[in-house]
Amino acid sequence: MSTVDSDVVADSATVSDAQRRILNRLKRARGQLNAVIESVESGADCRTVVGQLSAVTGALDKAGFAIISSAMRDCVAAEPDAAASASDPDAEPGSGPLTVAELEKLFLSLA
Numbered sequence: 001m002s003t004v005d006s007d008v009v010a011d012s013a014t015v016s017d018a019q020r021r022i023l024n025r026l027k028r029a030r031g032q033l034n035a036v037i038e039s040v041e042s043g044a045d046c047r048t049v050v051g052q053l054s055a056v057t058g059a060l061d062k063a064g065f066a067i068i069s070s071a072m073r074d075c076v077a078a079e080p081d082a083a084a085s086a087s088d089p090d091a092e093p094g095s096g097p098l099t100v101a102e103l104e105k106l107f108l109s110l111a
Helices: 003-010 017-041 046-077 079-086 100-109
Strands: none
Touching (some): 017 046, 046 100
16 A cells, blocks of 8 residues: 555544545546557557546546536535635635636536
C-alpha cells in the first residue's frame, strides 16, 4: 500500500459514502491511465491506446458528475443555513455552500 493509499485509509472514518465512491472511481481512473501510459511506452497499437484512453475519459467524467451531484445534494440540504452564512461578514469568500450558478458552471465545465 502506498503512502497516498494509507493516508486515504487513515482518513476513511471521516469520509462520507459519496466521497468514498468518488475516491474509488478516481483510483480506477488512475489505474486505467497508468495502463494507457504503459501501452504508449511499449508501442501498443493505436486501437488499444485509444480504447484505454476512452475508458479513462469515461471514468473521469463519471467522477466529475458524482462530485457535482454530491455538491448539489449538500447545497440543497444546506439551503436554510445558506442565508445565515451569506450574511456573515467574517465568512471567507468561497467557503460557504456553492450557489446554483457556481454548480451550473462546474457542471458545464465537464461538457
